[in-house]
Amino acid sequence: MALLVSGFCILTVTERTTKAKHIQFLSGVSVFAYWLSALLWDFIIFFISFCLLMAVLKNNKADIYVTGFHFQETMVIFNLYGWAVIPFVYLMSFLFSKSTSAFIQLLLLNYFAGTVGFLMGIALENKMYTSMSNITRSFLLNSLLLLPNYNLARCIGEYTAIYQTEILCNLKNPPDFLNCSKESNKINSLKNIYSLEEDMIGKYLIAMSITGFLFFLFIFLGETTLQRLRTFLNQHVYFGIYKQIRKDIVSKELSGKSEDQDVQNERDRILELPPQELPNSTVLLKELIKIYFTYPVILAIKNISLAIQKGECFGLLGYNGAGKTTTFQILTGEISATSGEVFIDGFNVTKNIVKVRPRIGYCPQFDALLEYMTAREIMMMYARVWGVSEHQIKPYVNKCLNSLELEAHADKLISTYSGGNRRRLSTAIALVGKPSVIFLDEPSTGMDPAARRLLWNTVTRARESGKAIIITSHSMEECDALCTRLAIMVQGKFMCLGSPQHLKNKFGNIYILKAKVKTEDKLKDFKTFIEMTFPGSVLKHENQGILNYYIPRKDNGWGKVFGTLEKAKEQFDLEDYSISQVTLEQVFLTFAYADETAEGCEKQEP
Numbered sequence: 001m002a003l004l005v006s007g008f009c010i011l012t013v014t015e016r017t018t019k020a021k022h023i024q025f026l027s028g029v030s031v032f033a034y035w036l037s038a039l040l041w042d043f044i045i046f047f048i049s050f051c052l053l054m055a056v057l058k059n060n061k062a063d064i065y066v067t068g069f070h071f072q073e074t075m076v077i078f079n080l081y082g083w084a085v086i087p088f089v090y091l092m093s094f095l096f097s098k099s100t101s102a103f104i105q106l107l108l109l110n111y112f113a114g115t116v117g118f119l120m121g122i123a124l125e126n127k128m129y130t131s132m133s134n135i136t137r138s139f140l141l142n143s144l145l146l147l148p149n150y151n152l153a154r155c156i157g158e159y160t161a162i163y164q165t166e167i168l169c170n171l172k173n174p175p176d177f178l179n180c181s182k183e184s185n186k187i188n189s190l191k192n193i194y195s196l197e198e199d200m201i202g203k204y205l206i207a208m209s210i211t212g213f214l215f216f217l218f219i220f221l222g223e224t225t226l227q228r229l230r231t232f233l234n235q236h237v238y239f240g241i242y243k244q245i246r247k248d249i250v251s252k253e254l255s256g257k258s259e260d261q262d263v264q265n266e267r268d269r270i271l272e273l274p275p276q277e278l279p280n281s282t283v284l285l286k287e288l289i290k291i292y293f294t295y296p297v298i299l300a301i302k303n304i305s306l307a308i309q310k311g312e313c314f315g316l317l318g319y320n321g322a323g324k325t326t327t328f329q330i331l332t333g334e335i336s337a338t339s340g341e342v343f344i345d346g347f348n349v350t351k352n353i354v355k356v357r358p359r360i361g362y363c364p365q366f367d368a369l370l371e372y373m374t375a376r377e378i379m380m381m382y383a384r385v386w387g388v389s390e391h392q393i394k395p396y397v398n399k400c401l402n403s404l405e406l407e408a409h410a411d412k413l414i415s416t417y418s419g420g421n422r423r424r425l426s427t428a429i430a431l432v433g434k435p436s437v438i439f440l441d442e443p444s445t446g447m448d449p450a451a452r453r454l455l456w457n458t459v460t461r462a463r464e465s466g467k468a469i470i471i472t473s474h475s476m477e478e479c480d481a482l483c484t485r486l487a488i489m490v491q492g493k494f495m496c497l498g499s500p501q502h503l504k505n506k507f508g509n510i511y512i513l514k515a516k517v518k519t520e521d522k523l524k525d526f527k528t529f530i531e532m533t534f535p536g537s538v539l540k541h542e543n544q545g546i547l548n549y550y551i552p553r554k555d556n557g558w559g560k561v562f563g564t565l566e567k568a569k570e571q572f573d574l575e576d577y578s579i580s581q582v583t584l585e586q587v588f589l590t591f592a593y594a595d596e597t598a599e600g601c602e603k604q605e606p
């Protein structure tokens with residue numbers, strides 16, 4: 001039994017750690033429905049296993065458990081055990097982050113609760129521990145009642161003892177060690193088997209009925225109230241203490257003031273908004289701070305403010321550890337902010353998460369997929385959860401699968417998918433239903449160029465249909481292609497904000513010149529020519545006659561640069577040349593420099 005029931009933790013741990021549960025909540029599944037359906041399903045498995053066990057007992061002529069009314073009694077014991085132990089395993093599974101270790105440790109716990117617990121219970125009842133006070137003894141005995149496997153073992157133990165005695169007392173010559181007249185009296189009043197008397201199973205059955213309900217209640221409270229308690233502690237206790245003892249860091253790092261004019265303008269605009277206008281943006285972050293109170297304390301988000309409207313695709317760029325995923329986790333209600341407010345479609349994420357969840361589509365950084373389903377099945381499940389009507393589900397799912405060219409893999413198990421196909425499917429799930437905001441955390445990781453283009457088209461179509469999209473990516477090409485606005489995050493702060501073109505114009509105050517000189521003897525002259533004609537130009541790279549220059553834009557228009565290079569082409573025997581504007585990647589790299597050189601750093605313009 002311990003082996004069977006401990007297995008029920010595998011899915012709950014997997015779905016929690018892979019975030020598949022979070023995605024289901026975002027799709028509109030209520031906490032109650034999620035756990036109740038898990039309980040019902042596992043109970044069906046448990047019941048089938050119980051029936052098989054009964055068949056084995058019957059086959060082995062273990063009549064005291066199966067024949068006549070005994071079958072009903074065995075059924076009551078096992079069903080109440082199932083009712084208690086399944087929520088118990090679910091509750092315990094919250095302590096683990098790996099399904100395999102959860103399974104092994106719960107297996108040991110359940111096994112020893114049933115064996116060692118059983119022996120302990122008997123020893124305590126028989127007052128073998130003479131030095132123990134009665135209070136301690138009854139405390140330990142009552143504590144053991146919290147363990148479903150202990151209750152099962154005691155029920156089976158008492159039950160077997162009663163009926164075994166009955167059989168022996170009915171023999172012609174009952175054994176002498178049994179006081180059969182007394183035992184028969186007890187057995188004759190069969191109703192007593194459920195009584196609360198000692199040697200009867202009543203109290204264990206009651207314990208299982210109550211604990212099953214309590215465990216389920218704790219799970220429900222853990223999913224709802226615990227999150228609120230954690231938020232309260234973070235916002236009012238830990239942050240309050242931190243503000244007192246680290247005033248210097250709070251005033252320097254968390255003030256929210258920015259060196260960058262665009263970031264500061266956005267912040268001022270949001271702070272000046274009257275409270276009744278705050279909910280008008282599709283996504284609004286107001287003075288958002290997230291601190292992880294670990295050792296050492298991590299300032300993951302340092303007071304950022306941002307408003308995103310319908311039809312916008314906003315890119316959140318930054319190096320590993322900049323705070324992008326943390327921002328997403330707060331926006332989707334997975335974790336709470338330490339300070340500040342976040343609104344989605346006018347609803348405060350912290351205070352009204354139930355209303356916020358169905359407005360969000362989320363493709364997390366690591367695929368939150370249920371490996372044992374096919375793409376079609378999982379899409380149908382989410383479509384159903386989103387409320388797509390039953391007769392439309394099939395065409396709807398086909399359309400979604402087609403849009404990311406997944407139909408060829410639609411009926412294969414997800415566990416057999418390649419990394420790129422998993423990302424495609426995760427993105428398709430984020431787009432299911434009618435979310436007004438879609439969060440895509442590095443959606444194109446591992447995709448081939450064709451799949452990436454397909455993704456871009458799908459995202460652009462979603463944006464044009466009026467959804468707000470927030471995307472993180474390490475591909476600057478992708479951000480350039482998709483984003484209407486973007487921000488570069490460094491160590492939890494926005495360092496710049498605006499459209500890709502605006503940022504290129506603002507920070508890319510250089511041209512990039514690539515030229516190939518045919519003959520070696522003209523190379524030196526060409527270099528001197530460039531340095532004289534464009535003072536301040538820098539030779540970034542040289543290889544086999546190919547020169548790569550950064551030319552300052554100041555006083556040098558496109559016309560002047562092209563005109564000069566056209567003349568130089570003949571004069572210095574250039575095989576070819578190209579002039580381009582700075583790329584988004586180069587803008588991004590300037591902030592990398594800032595990230596590496598200083599904490600809470602300022603940007604270095606190229």
Ligand SMILES: Nc1ncnc2c1ncn2[C@@H]1O[C@H](COP(=O)(O)OP(=O)(O)OP(=O)(O)O)[C@@H](O)[C@H]1O
Binds near residue numbers: 294319321324325327
């Ligand atoms: N659960 C956590 N506990 C403690 N610190 C955390 C936790 N999650 C994130 N951090 C820290 O917060 C900071 C921001 O992390 P985050 O995952 O948001 O970065 P990111 O920009 O998404 O990085 P990547 O591009 O690698 O995904 C990092 O310093 C990280 O170590």
